[in-house]
Amino acid sequence: MSDLVITNLTKKFGHLTVLDNVSVTASDGQILTLLGPSGCGKSTTLWSVAGLLKPDGGSIVAGDRTLFDHGTSAFLPPERRDCGVVFQSYAVWPHMKVRDNVGYPLKLRRYKSDALRRRVDEVLELVDLADQADRYPHQLSGGQQQRVALARALAFPPRLLLLDEPFSNLDAKLRERTRDWLLQLQRRIGVTTVFVTHDQDEALAMSDKIAVMSAGMVRQIGTPEQIYNDPADIFVADFVGTSNLLEGTVISRSKGVLTIKIDGLDQAIHVPSSLDSDGVVVAVRPEALALLPDDAPSEGYEMTVNGPVLERSYHGHHFRYRVGVGEQSLVVETRDRTDSSHVRVGIPRDGYKLFQPRTAPATKGAL
Numbered sequence: 001m002s003d004l005v006i007t008n009l010t011k012k013f014g015h016l017t018v019l020d021n022v023s024v025t026a027s028d029g030q031i032l033t034l035l036g037p038s039g040c041g042k043s044t045t046l047w048s049v050a051g052l053l054k055p056d057g058g059s060i061v062a063g064d065r066t067l068f069d070h071g072t073s074a075f076l077p078p079e080r081r082d083c084g085v086v087f088q089s090y091a092v093w094p095h096m097k098v099r100d101n102v103g104y105p106l107k108l109r110r111y112k113s114d115a116l117r118r119r120v121d122e123v124l125e126l127v128d129l130a131d132q133a134d135r136y137p138h139q140l141s142g143g144q145q146q147r148v149a150l151a152r153a154l155a156f157p158p159r160l161l162l163l164d165e166p167f168s169n170l171d172a173k174l175r176e177r178t179r180d181w182l183l184q185l186q187r188r189i190g191v192t193t194v195f196v197t198h199d200q201d202e203a204l205a206m207s208d209k210i211a212v213m214s215a216g217m218v219r220q221i222g223t224p225e226q227i228y229n230d231p232a233d234i235f236v237a238d239f240v241g242t243s244n245l246l247e248g249t250v251i252s253r254s255k256g257v258l259t260i261k262i263d264g265l266d267q268a269i270h271v272p273s274s275l276d277s278d279g280v281v282v283a284v285r286p287e288a289l290a291l292l293p294d295d296a297p298s299e300g301y302e303m304t305v306n307g308p309v310l311e312r313s314y315h316g317h318h319f320r321y322r323v324g325v326g327e328q329s330l331v332v333e334t335r336d337r338t339d340s341s342h343v344r345v346g347i348p349r350d351g352y353k354l355f356q357p358r359t360a361p362a363t364k365g366a367l
C-alpha cells in the first residue's frame with residue numbers, strides 16, 4: 001500500500017498540451033478521483049501512473065518507489081509498478097475461463113499452481129464470483145465481467161488500484177449497486193485507488209478526495225463536500241452539480257461591501273466581498289433556493305426576486321421550477337408544490353457564492 005504523489009506532470013501529443021503541470025496526491029488507502037469533461041486529461045494522468053504512457057515532465061512517486069521522474073530520467077516499466085488497472089471495456093480475455101483470467105497476472109509472476117489456485121479462489125470470493133470460476137466471460141453479465149476485471153487487478157495484491165471509468169458500460173441501476181459494492185470492497189482491502197470519471201455523482205459518492213480537471217489542468221482539489229459546497233471557480237461550480245449562474249454588475253463598492261445589480265432586474269443587493277471586477281456572477285444551487293408566495297416578506301433572505309414560472313416538472317423527491325429573472329432564469333428544486341404562474345424566489349444568506357466572471361478564483365464564503 002502506498003501514498004501517491006504526482007508532481008507537475010506534463011504531457012504533450014504533438015503540439016497539444018494534454019497535461020499542464022498536474023499535481024495531486026492521495027494518502028495511503030484513499031480513493032482519489034480525477035473528475036472532468038471528456039478530453040481534459042484524466043485517462044492520460046491514470047495511464048501515466050500505470051506506466052502505459054511516458055509523460056514529458058514531472059514525477060510520480062508511490063510510497064518509497066519513484067515510478068517516473070523526468071529530472072532523473074527514471075521510468076519504472078509498467079510490469080514492475082504493481083498497479084491493478086481496470087478499464088471501461090473490462091478487457092477480460094474471452095477465450096479464458098474466469099479463473100484463468102484472474103490467475104493470469106499470478107502466472108506471469110510464476111506463482112506455483114497450488115498457491116495460484118488458492119489466491120484465485122480467495123480473490124473470486126472477495127468479488128462474489130466464487131461460483132462462476134469455471135465459466136467463460138460471454139456466459140456472464142456485464143457487471144460480472146467487470147468484477148472479473150477487478151479480481152484480475154487485485155490478484156497480485158496491487159500497491160495502487162487504477163480504475164478508468166469502470167462503470168460506464170453498466171446500466172444506471174447496476175452502476176449504482178456496483179459502485180456501492182466497490183466502495184465497500186475498497187474500504188475492506190484499503191488499497192490506494194485512483195478513479196477516473198466524468199460523472200459528478202459517482203465522484204461525490206466514491207471519493208475521499210476529488211481533483212477537478214479541465215483542459216489538462218487541475219482546477220480544484222478537495223473532499224467531495226469542499227468541491228460541492230465551496231467550488232473554487234465558475235467552472236467547478238457549474239461542472240459539479242447544478243448551479244444557477246446569475247450575471248450582475250457592481251454598481252458601487254464601499255468598505256468591503258459591494259452593491260450589485262442583477263442584469264435585467266432593478267433590484268440591488270449588498271454583499272460583503274473583496275471582488276474587484278465590474279461584473280460578478282452569483283452562483284446558487286437549485287436546492288438552496290426557497291419558493292415563496294409572490295407577496296411573501298423578504299426577511300431572512302439575502303435577496304428575493306419575483307418572476308414568472310417558465311417551466312415546472314415533477315421528479316419524485318422534488319419539484320423543479322424554472323423562474324424567469326429578467327433575461328435570465330433560476331432553477332429551483334424544492335419539495336414544495338405550487339401551481340402559481342408567478343412566484344418569489346428567496347436566496348438565503350449562506351446559500352450563494354460570488355465569482356468574477358469566467359475563471360478567476362472565488363471569494364471566500366459558503367455556497
Ligand SMILES: Nc1ncnc2c1ncn2[C@@H]1O[C@H](COP(=O)(O)OP(=O)(O)OP(=O)(O)O)[C@@H](O)[C@H]1O
Pocket residue numbers: 013018036037038039040041042043044045198
Ligand atoms: N495517443 C494520443 N495521441 C494524440 N492525442 C491523444 C492521445 N491520447 C489522448 N489524446 C488527446 O489528449 C487529450 C486528453 O485525453 P484523455 O483521454 O486523457 O482525456 P479524458 O479526460 O480521459 O477524456 P475521456 O473521458 O473522453 O476519456 C484529448 O484531447 C485526446 O484527444
